[in-house]
Structure formats: structure tokens, C-alpha cells
Amino acid sequence: MIGTEDKKIEQLTSFIKSVADKPHPDSYLIAVLHKAQELYGYLPREIMDVISEQMNIPTANIWGAATFYHYFNLNPPGRYTISICLGTACYVKGANDVLNAIKNHLEIDLGQTTEDGLFSLQPARCLGACGLAPVIMIEDKIHGDLTPKSVVELLEQYRKREK
Numbered sequence: 001m002i003g004t005e006d007k008k009i010e011q012l013t014s015f016i017k018s019v020a021d022k023p024h025p026d027s028y029l030i031a032v033l034h035k036a037q038e039l040y041g042y043l044p045r046e047i048m049d050v051i052s053e054q055m056n057i058p059t060a061n062i063w064g065a066a067t068f069y070h071y072f073n074l075n076p077p078g079r080y081t082i083s084i085c086l087g088t089a090c091y092v093k094g095a096n097d098v099l100n101a102i103k104n105h106l107e108i109d110l111g112q113t114t115e116d117g118l119f120s121l122q123p124a125r126c127l128g129a130c131g132l133a134p135v136i137m138i139e140d141k142i143h144g145d146l147t148p149k150s151v152v153e154l155l156e157q158y159r160k161r162e163k
């Protein structure tokens, strides 16, 4: 029986093969990295090595592309993924201040996971709840009308649940 990990590798390999015949296959690197993140939830180091081998692109170049874009996670996602909306309505209503409060409180940047593995932070486009701007989403639940103070209180509620 084929294990889940083998199936993921198979899917990734067939995706890479599907772009290999196209002109300039290396221009599909970002699409391949998206596919890998969709399959694994993040970009494991060994998977970047697989991509490097199969696409014939040096690992350093792949690593460079993966670290350049915020939406690629290089670490396993935390127990809770916080998606902060950086869409226009949220931005105008102070999303940046909320983002900074989260970053300072959790001591992580976008695309990172807290040391205790509890929270990951990722940017999002409009989450479809502009009337509640600024908003974040944790585990499919939207939290709106946030301020730097209320978002910290919210995160602490999640932390307490885990104790």
C-alpha cells in the first residue's frame, strides 16, 4: 500500500512533469512551490531538494524564491494559523497596527511559527468580511473589529485553551 507521504511525492512529481515540457520550465518554480505547500502545509527542506533535483535548479535558487515570498512557510504550521487580512478595507481600518501587535506579542514575522508551535502567521487578501474590518481568521473563524489590544487578548484566550 502506498503511504500518504509517497502519494504526496507522486502528486508533486507528476505536477513537475506536467510543466517540464513547457517552454522555460524553470519559470514554473513558484507554481511548483505552491503545489508543494498545498500538499505539505509548508515547504520541508527535503522536498525543496526533490524539486531541485527534478527541475534541475540549484537548491540555493529554490531556497531564495521560497524565502522571498511571504506566503511560503518554511516551518511546519502551528496548531493555530492566524490569517491576517491585508485587503484595502482592513488596511484602511488599521490592519497594520493589528499586524504589528501580533508580531510583537508572538515574536514572529509573517510566514513564521512561534517556538512553542502554537501559532503561525500568514497574510491574506480580503476575507469577505470587510464590514468587520480589520479582521483575522483563526481555524475558519473570523474575528473582527480588532484593535492592537483586543487582538492580543484574543491570542491569549487561544493560548489559555491549550493549557
Ligand code: FES
Binding pocket: 085, 086, 087, 088, 089, 090, 091, 125, 126, 127, 128, 129, 130, 131, 133, 135
Ligand atoms: S478587506 Fe479585509 S475582509 Fe475585506
